[in-house]
Amino acid sequence: MKRAAKQVLIVLLVVMAVIGTGNISAQADYNWKPKKVSIAQSAKKVSQGKEFEIRAKVTPIDAEDDYIRWEIISGKKYVKFEDRDRTGDEMDFIAVKPGKAKIRCYVQGKSKKKYGDTITVTVTKKKSDYSLAKVGESVKYVEAWDDFDLEVKKGSSIKNSQLKWEISDTSIVSFAERKTTGTDVEFYAEKTGTVRVTCTCTSGKAKGKKVVYTVNVIADDDDYDDDDYDDDYYDDYD
Structure with a gap:
């Protein structure tokens, strides 16, 4: 019995040694640090x-x-x-x-x-870009009493503060906010009519460059405010 137990112990030790050697080899083969x-x-x-x-x-x-x-x-x-x-x-x-x-x-x-x-x-050196262009169509249609935005695309050499917006007739279209400079400005349609809204570069090498939009303010197209609709509605209950 002692001899058999000794043989088993030897076998176990040999197996453990082989397994341990394999682990060391595997770790040695793994490249932790770049060459x-x-x-x-x-x-x-x-x-x-x-x-x-x-x-x-x-x-x-x-x-x-x-x-x-x-x-x-x-x-x-x-x-x-x-x-x-x-x-x-x-x-x-x-x-x-x-x-x-x-x-x-x-x-x-x-x-x-x-x-x-x-x-x-x-x-x-960064290339100069003094371009100034429209965004979308040059002719815009908006309904009376609506807010709307107009926008331009500028080159990197033009500052926002150099771009000033003007309206040909402020009784038709007005500025919706105090902001009147920059690449995009919000407006308010006061009443029906047609105006020109211009964005101009006021200084620098691009001074005088401008973009002009034609804004057509049309009547408010709200069916619920139509008198014929109201009359028809009440006629149904007469």
Whole structure:
């Protein structure tokens, strides 16, 4: 009995040793830390004021990206991080002003130059846009006593405060609020008639540019206010 028990114990110890060896091997095969990182592009152009993203490729692909770090090597006045996060296989930045910046991605604890990668970001000057255009049809139809909005689409170089709205006849259409500037303004249809509503850029390089809408105020089309309807309604009960 003692010999049999000893043999069973030996077998159990051998099985446990094999299982333990397998666990260690499996853990050893798992790539917790990246061997290296690379960036697909070596250079990138971004317009001033834009947010942009840079992605890094991890080797091996199943490695943890918590070990990846980012830094701006040079040109910190041209590019900045979007937030305080500096880890991960993708990172968001903001293009502050025209110039060149060099950004590095690397593996924590490894040689930055040997196992990391860099990209040069060129921030270009924001293009001027002084365009001013209608939104929708140039001729509008509204009912009397209704509020309505008019809107224009402006270029990025025009400020809201530079856009002033005017009405050719305020007895027909008036401003619904005190606001008379900006890309969109609310109006009130006082009575039937036709007016011109103009949005003009009053200053800057786009000074004098304008958009004109023709507003036709028509009678209130409310069937319940129609006298014939009321007469017919009471006739049914005579």
